[in-house]
Amino acid sequence: MWIADNWKDYEVIDTSGGEKLERWGDFFLVRPDPQVIWDTPKKINKWYKPNGHYHRSKKGGGEWEFFDLPKQWQINYKDLVFNLKPFSFKHTGLFPEQATNWDWFSSIIKKSDRPLKVLNLFAYTGGATLAALSSGAHVTHVDASKGMVNWAKENATSSNLDHLPVRWLVDDCVKFVQREIRRGNTYDGIIMDPPSYGRGPKGEIWKIEESIFPFIELTAKLLTKDSKFFLINSYTTGLQPAVLSYMINTSIVKRFGGKVEANEIGLPVSSNGLVLPCGASGRWIND
Numbered sequence: 002m003w004i005a006d007n008w009k010d011y012e013v014i015d016t017s018g019g020e021k022l023e024r025w026g027d028f029f030l031v032r033p034d035p036q037v038i039w040d041t042p043k044k045i046n047k048w049y050k051p052n053g054h055y056h057r058s059k060k061g062g063g064e065w066e067f068f069d070l071p072k073q074w075q076i077n078y079k080d081l082v083f084n085l086k087p088f089s090f091k092h093t094g095l096f097p098e099q100a101t102n103w104d105w106f107s108s109i110i111k112k113s114d115r116p117l118k119v120l121n122l123f124a125y126t127g128g129a130t131l132a133a134l135s136s137g138a139h140v141t142h143v144d145a146s147k148g149m150v151n152w153a154k155e156n157a158t159s160s161n162l163d164h165l166p167v168r169w170l171v172d173d174c175v176k177f178v179q180r181e182i183r184r185g186n187t188y189d190g191i192i193m194d195p196p197s198y199g200r201g202p203k204g205e206i207w208k209i210e211e212s213i214f215p216f217i218e219l220t221a222k223l224l225t226k227d228s229k230f231f232l233i234n235s236y237t238t239g240l241q242p243a244v245l246s247y248m249i250n251t252s253i254v255k256r257f258g259g260k261v262e263a264n265e266i267g268l269p270v271s272s273n274g275l276v277l278p279c280g281a282s283g284r285w286i287n288d
Contacts (some may be wrong), residue, residue, distance in 0.1 A: 002265045002274055005100040010057040010076035015048065015272040017041045018058075025085060025093065026076040028052040036278050045272060055091040058146045062090065064258070075159065078103075082130045082159040084152070094126045094152060097270050098279035099194070102232055103132035105284060106190060109230050110136035111179040117229060120181075122174045122220070127153025129192050130167065131160050138190070147171045175212075176218050187225040193232045209240070224257065231285040234266070237269045245283030259287035 014022045014029075016037045022045060023030050029047045031054040043049075048253040052070040057063040065087050078100055085093045110117050110133060119138040121130045126149055130142045134157070144150050150171050159162045163285040170177065174193075195216070197209050217233065224231065231253055234246055242263035249261045267276040 002267050003101040003105075003282065004269055006268050006269050007100060007104065008078060008097060009159050010078065011097045012057045013268045013270045013277050015043070015045050015046075016213070016270055016277055017043050021277065022048055022051070024064065026074060028070055028074065030070075030087075030093070031055070034277070042104050044067070053087055055087070057091075059139060065104070080135060080160065081128075082156065083126070084155050084159055087182055095128060096125075096279075099234065102234060102284075103129060103191075106192065106230055106232060107132050107136040108148075109190070109286065110138045113189075113229060118187070118225075119190040119192065120176070120188040120189070120220075120223065122193040123195045124192075125149050125194065127156050129194070131156055131162055133190075134162045134165045134167055135160070141168045141170065141188070143170045143172050143174055143177050145171065145173050149279070175216060178185045178216070178223060182219070182222050187221065187228075188223050189225050189228050190230045190232075191228075192232045193220065193222065197236065205213055209235070213240070214248050216253075217248050221252045221256065224253070226257075227287070228257065229287055232282065234279055234280060234282045236280040240281060242281045242283065245281055249283050249285050253285050257287055259285055261285050 009229045010026045012024045014024055016053050018040045019033055019037050020031050021034045029051040031051045052068055054066045055063055056066060073084055075084055077081055083095050085095060087093055117138045119133045119140045121140060121142050123143045126141060130153060132141050132277055133140050142153060154169055160249060195209055246261050246263035254261060265278050265281050267278045270277055
């Protein structure tokens with residue numbers, strides 16, 4: 002398993018009964034987590050005195066209950082600064098487990114003998130974009146939500162990275178890739194973190210089980226002949242690491258060579274030394 006264990010401003014403190022107790026900087030949140038199917042005694046006091054608690058409804062969705070939590074605050078990962086705020090469906094605007102992937106491709110970018118052009122698809126609030134920018138890449142950031150793209154810009158400004166070469170685009174990822182192919186544009190590295198289900202700006206429907214393999218094949222056409230890496234992350238339980246590995250091998254390795262690794266990603270739980278699983282990632286690297 003690839004573990005995001007270099008955080009100082011974030012930690013999973015404990016997990017039990019379908020929930021996790023987390024520290025985000027100076028604030029403590031209790032949020033639901035579908036992977037937490039065990040029920041152990043909640044002995045840590047912050048379980049009962051958090052700054053915010055997201056209660057899931059049996060009918061679907063849920064709502065926040067706040068106890069002295071600001072509307073927005075910041076945490077750092079190394080030199081990166083992220084603006085956080087609780088919003089609909091339990092999220093804060095950041096997935097900390099992705100730091101293990103940031104560290105991986107940042108190392109590749111820094112070791113390159115040239116500035117790499119990187120495409121970040123389904124780019125959300127820009128964690129991967131900021132990591133790639135700070136490592137020296139030229140980044141194209143694409144997400145269908147204008148609000149998420151604006152949030153990513155705020156994170157870049159807070160991290161003092163907004164002066165670096167980045168394109169911020171509000172667009173449907175599939176249609177953007179199709180247009181880039183027609184334009185003849187290519188990239189040295191591609192990152193994608195597709196949702197299980199989503200809608201584009203004009204109502205385009207995305208279902209990952211039906212859409213992901215054709216999209217990987219399509220996106221592979223944007224890789225340069227001497228491209229360096231490809232990364233796909235998935236939270237969908239049906240897309241196991243072996244599935245991601247198979248798709249990348251079929252779509253990319255046959256054309257470009259290189260090697261593929263795929264694994265679960267996770268976060269350490271500080272109270273017991275165990276690891277909370279948080280999905281899976283597939284990585285291709287072209288040495």
